[in-house]
Amino acid sequence: MSAAPTTPEQLAVRAPIGLLAELTHRCPLQCPYCSNPLALERAGAELPTDVWLDVLEQAGRLGVLQLHLSGGEPTLRRDLEEIVALAAKVGLYTNLVTAGVLLTRERLERLASLGLDHVQVSIQDADATSADRIAHYANGHARKLQVARWVGALKLPLTINAPVHRQNIDNLPAIIDLAVGLGAHRLEVAHVQYYGWALANRQALMPTRRQVLDSAELLDRARERLKGVLLIDFVVPDYYARRPKPCMGGWGRGSINITPSGKALPCHAAETIPELAFDNVRSSRLADIWFHSPAFQRFRGTAWMPEPCRSCEFRAVDWGGCRCQALAFAGEAGVTDPACAKSALHEAFRQAAEHEAGEPARQFVFRNPRSAAHL
Ligand code: SF4
Ligand code: FES
Secondary structure: OOOOOOOHHHHOOOOOOEEEEEOOOOOOOOOOOOOOOOOOOOHHHOOOHHHHHHHHHHHHHHOOOEEEEEOOOHHHOOOHHHHHHHHHHOOOEEEEEEOOOOOOHHHHHHHHHOOOOEEEEEOOOOOHHHHHHHHOOOOHHHHHHHHHHHHHHOOOOEEEEEEEOOOOHHHHHHHHHHHHHOOOOEEEEEEOOOOHHHHHOHHHHOOOHHHHHHHHHHHHHHHHHOOOOOEEEEEOOHHHOOOOOOHHHOOOOOEEEEOOOOEEEOOOOHHHOOOOOOOEOOOOOHHHHHHHOHHHHHOOOOOOOOOOHHHOOOOOOOOOOOHHHHHHHHOOOOOOOOOOOOOOOHHHHHHHHHHHHHOOOOOOOOOOHHHHHOO
């Protein structure tokens, strides 16, 4: 199979801008909103160093610009230094997405000296007791703050990533203050998206409509107030929206995810779609997968769309929303995302959210292989 695009539709497809390398599913934290699949991949199945290095070389040649080193917890990989050095050599802008709790200052310095460009540290709350409860990890919050300060001391750009939900959203003002105090360049306030572990914990995480509206207003004011100090990105929860998010910027349009064992996915939850089979970077070239593989073609562009998307003015804006959300709620990945007001299921979707948010929160199912066995 040739790597070069040939058909008109393939010719219109550009190389992915971003590659998310899920180096491992191992993680010391057990956040109940994790988007990793319930069936976590074992350490023994992880790609060896030479395969990752080859994939990154291919990514550089293909024209990928940004590499997100993620997991699980990417710092659990002993070969992270080799991976960062190669990524820098082939011209990838490298972002380490980390929980931070395992990093030492020495290792961070080493990674910076090898060409690491950016660090993203996740926090679970501004309050240490609450944050450690959500992550199910003692003293994790304090360690994260320390790592965030080291990032600043090394003059690396810092993003604080704060997933928000019904159990921490009322602390948003303190989360913003914390990001400013840490010298972050960017704060990503991301309402939890319900895939993987988050879907299993949806009732315990779903905010009320009031909480969502209040958070949106608060962030608008903070953005204005902090112009030039802190860039604030906001990922909205589309359970209460009228239009869906353009998930992944459109299927197979801008990014590619590689799982720890090497499966190439158009999004992190794509494996939940039973009709799709995914090529593996152990046996297929990245360019072949991106331009030619059936999984990347299946929902690319607009030709696959049913009504009402097919004739909708927004079809090339939101690309029909999220395929995995359509599957999770409607039972079919190829229908209109129920987050869209034009979907016949939209009202039921909204009501499900309001009902769950109105009930007392259930206990978290923490992300670990033991819990997975009982789901
Ligand atoms: Fe987007 Fe489809 Fe809804 Fe139109 S009908 S807004 S394309 S999800
Ligand atoms: Fe799969 Fe949105 S998470 S398309």
